[in-house]
Amino acid sequence: KNKAFKNAEDANFVSVQARLEELPQVTRASQAWANDLENIPVFWVFGGLCIALNLSSDFIVWIFCIFTIARITHTITYLSAMQPWRSISYAVGIICLIILAIQIIITCIGF
Numbered sequence: 209k210n211k212a213f214k215n216a217e218d219a220n221f222v223s224v225q226a227r228l229e230e231l232p233q234v235t236r237a238s239q240a241w242a243n244d245l246e247n248i249p250v251f252w253v254f255g256g257l258c259i260a261l262n263l264s265s266d267f268i269v270w271i272f273c274i275f276t277i278a279r280i281t282h283t284i285t286y287l288s289a290m291q292p293w294r295s296i297s298y299a300v301g302i303i304c305l306i307i308l309a310i311q312i313i314i315t316c317i318g319f
Contacts, residue, residue, distance in 0.1 A: 233287075240286040244279065247301060251275055254308040261315045268311065275304035 212227050213219040219226035230238070258268050278301035285294040 236287060236289070240283050243286065243298075244283065247305070248279065250305055251279075251308075254305060254312065257312050258308060261312065263311055263315060268308070271304050271307055275301055275308075278304065 212231050213222070213224065255272060258264075278297045281297040282294060282301060285291075285297055
C-alpha cells in the first residue's frame with residue numbers, strides 16, 4: 209500500500225527508494241509480536257503441564273479460555289494504541305499464568 213521498504217532489494221524490486229526507518233505501524237506490530245513471543249510460550253508450557261498432570265477441570269479450561277481472549281485483546285489494543293485496555297488485558301493474561309502456576313505447584317506438592 210505505502211510502497212515503503214526498508215530493505216534495498218525489496219525497494220529496488222518495485223522501483224522506489226529504500227527507507228531508513230520502518231513505518232510506525234510496522235514497528236508497533238513488531239513490538240506486539242515480540243510481546244506475544246514473551247508470554248504465549250509460557251502458556252504452552254503451563255498448559256502442557258496441566259494436561260500432563262491431568263488438571264482437566266472446568267476451572268482450568270476457563271483459565272485457558274480467559275488467557276486466550278486476554279492475549280487476543282492485548283494484541284488488538286496494542287495495535288490500536290488503546291490504553292488502559294492494553295494494560296488491563298495484559299494483566300488478565302499474567303494473572304491467568306500465575307493461577308496456572310499455582311495449580312501446577314499445588315498438584316506437584318500434593319496439597
